[in-house]
Amino acid sequence: MSKHEHNTDCCETPEVHKDLLKKVAETMPEETELYDLAELFKIFGDSTRIRILFVLFEAEVCVFDIAAALNMTQSAISHQLRILKQSRLIKGRREGKHIFYSLADDHVRSIIAEGREHIEED
Amino acid sequence: MSKHEHNTDCCETPEVHKDLLKKVAETMPEETELYDLAELFKIFGDSTRIRILFVLFEAEVCVFDIAAALNMTQSAISHQLRILKQSRLIKGRREGKHIFYSLADDHVRSIIAEGREHIEED
């Protein structure tokens, strides 16, 4: 039995396809979960949003201060905060004129940590 | 000392800004790392690529079989495999006419697992 025996007849014997399709169908998440997963990672796929999250790692901050820390306009930051809030990665707390933003939970930290691990290996 | 005292003078006292800016500057990764991080998450931000990865969770598979499992064209899958390979999330091994793809390392699993955890909480 060769090392790759189960693969050598790929694209030829329909049984292999059936087995694979069955296994994949069993473990593949629902369509909606796949979509949600992609949507979630899309959020992390922009360096401005990642920078915002790194700011929020340090403190609960208002929009103006995030804009200052990242040297960007208030409008640009506000648009991104809305996206982050919609994905429930951050939350806002109003206090008078200000709205202070903070991380919604610790998943954000662990997801980014996992990403950094992949990047830093070489 | 009120619960949020360090925030109430946000946007007013320059000292607070300086402290925040300093703290942020210390912990914020380099520009290139931020860029790479965003690029990495961008890869996961597409449900076709996520589906491909779920197939590769199950077996080492050739392009044709991935296309069959996902009911997509060979060309579309091939384009995505190139992107996944460039990010070193998967690797290809040629065996005759076929090229078998598999996960490059276990980071892929843990990153996706972290993402699912965030989604499934409610």
Place this chain on the structure above:
DNA sequence: CAAACATATGAACAAGTGCTCATATGATAA
């Protein structure tokens, strides 16, 4: 009330993305 401040939002536009189609490359078999 009006004025000032903090934040949010809609339109518009440039840049990027994923798929399709046609074609090219690479490997094997006749």
Place this chain on the structure above:
DNA sequence: TTATCATATGAGCACTTGTTCATATGTTTG
């Protein structure tokens, strides 16, 4: 070699995305 199979790739197109600019909403202060 030629034919065939497996995979890769370039161009084109519809669609999405992030920013800017102008403006709106909401809160506090005078």
